[in-house]
Amino acid sequence: MSTLTTESPAAQLDPRIIRERREQRLRYILPLAAITFALGVWEFLVWYNDVPHYLIPAPSLIAKTLVTDGASLMQSAMFTVKLTLMALALAIVGGVVLGMLFALSRPIEMSLFPFAVILQVTPVVAIAPLILIYVSNTFAALLICAWIVAFFPILSNTAIGLRSADHNLRDMFRLYQATPWQRLRYLLIPTALPYFMAALKIAGGLALIGAVVAEFVAGTAGQNTGLASRILESSFRNEIPRMFAALFLVSVLGVSIFLSTAWLSRAVLGHWHESEIKREG
Numbered sequence: 564m565s566t567l568t569t570e571s572p573a574a575q576l577d578p579r580i581i582r583e584r585r586e587q588r589l590r591y592i593l594p595l596a597a598i599t600f601a602l603g604v605w606e607f608l609v610w611y612n613d614v615p616h617y618l619i620p621a622p623s624l625i626a627k628t629l630v631t632d633g634a635s636l637m638q639s640a641m642f643t644v645k646l647t648l649m650a651l652a653l654a655i656v657g658g659v660v661l662g663m664l665f666a667l668s669r670p671i672e673m674s675l676f677p678f679a680v681i682l683q684v685t686p687v688v689a690i691a692p693l694i695l696i697y698v699s700n701t702f703a704a705l706l707i708c709a710w711i712v713a714f715f716p717i718l719s720n721t722a723i724g725l726r727s728a729d730h731n732l733r734d735m736f737r738l739y740q741a742t743p744w745q746r747l748r749y750l751l752i753p754t755a756l757p758y759f760m761a762a763l764k765i766a767g768g769l770a771l772i773g774a775v776v777a778e779f780v781a782g783t784a785g786q787n788t789g790l791a792s793r794i795l796e797s798s799f800r801n802e803i804p805r806m807f808a809a810l811f812l813v814s815v816l817g818v819s820i821f822l823s824t825a826w827l828s829r830a831v832l833g834h835w836h837e838s839e840i841k842r843e844g
Contacts, residue, residue, distance in 0.1 A: 620804040628808040636793060636805075640812050643774055643789035646702070647820070650709030651770040655763070657710075658717025665718075666725035666751070683715035687773055691780040705777045712773030713766040720762035724755025757836050760828040767820040775813060790816075 602622045608614070609621040616624055629636065661679075665672035691708045698704040728750050736746050778791035790809045797806035833840065 617801060617803050620807055624804050625807045625811060628804040629811070632805055632808065636790070636809060636812060639788060639790045639793045639809070640816065643771070643778075643791070643813070644816060646705055646709060646774040646778075646789060647767075647771045647816070650706055650713055650774060651767055653706070653710045654713035654717050654766055654770065658714055658762075658766075659721050659759070662718050662721030663725060665722040672722070679715055679718055682711050687712050687776055688780055691777050695781055701781060705774060705781060708777030708780075709770050709773035712776075713770035716762040716765045716769065717759070720758040721755055724758030725751050727758070728754040757832060760824075760831060764821060764824045764828065767824045768817055771813070771817050771820060 606621050606623060609619060614621075620628075661675070665676065687708050690711075691704075694707050695701070695704045698707065732750055733746075736750055741749075774789065775791045778789050779795065782792075782795065790813050793809040794806050794813075797803070797809065
């Protein structure tokens with residue numbers, strides 16, 4: 564009589580799959596463990612040294628503030644999210660369109676690129692007061708400031724990516740008399756996508772920074788304002804736990820934007836580009 568041997572499911576799996584699953588678990592467990600440890604040390608030091616809350620609040624007090632003032636802070640967070648996403652969308656549209664013009668026309672690039680560089684190297688805190696003077700709508704002024712900060716990486720990387728197509732492939736497309744649309748779809752866009760996705764990761768964070776800095780400069784107040792206004796308001800009233808709570812939400816927004824753009828990059832490039840393909844070793 565033959566005996567049947569049963570193996571555990573893990574033993575029947577490919578070692579590579581087991582390794583990938585372990586890495587995926589560690590990718591979440593290790594950062595959470597490190598953050599939890601850091602918060603625990605922070606909480607202990609504040610309690611042990613009896614630090615007043617108006618100097619450095621404990622994480623537990625910040626969490627309590629997030630609960631008690633959650634409605635006001637979340638309303639401000641939604642304003643910041645709206646401003647950031649709109650600025651990023653405008654930066655993507657403007658940067659891609661202008662980058663394509665730069666890649667297709669050298670005279671246009673030589674004429675307009677200096678203006679893009681001037682916008683990039685000029686600190687937004689220096690020109691934000693002028694924008695607030697000349698633009699009557701406060702939200703539109705803040706949007707312009709955030710757009711200026713996020714615009715240049717999209718423009719620069721898109722133009723470089725479109726010009727980075729292999730010359731041999733360009734010659735082959737020309738040899739087979741490919742149409743401009745075919746060259747753009749099958750050669751230029753796939754070549755530029757990795758550059759664009761890298762720029763998107765940068766521009767997402769810069770759009771948030773631009774939105775927060777612009778609101779700091781504007782110094783706006785009221786209900787329909789962003790998290791920067793809550794930070795300023797809390798500092799004037801010496802409500803340090805509320806300031807830390809608003810700052811925590813800004814950090815959460817920044818991390819969320821980065822994770823979203825990183826996921827989008829993996830979704831777009833993960834099946835064919837070397838920067839996102841996982842290799843053994």
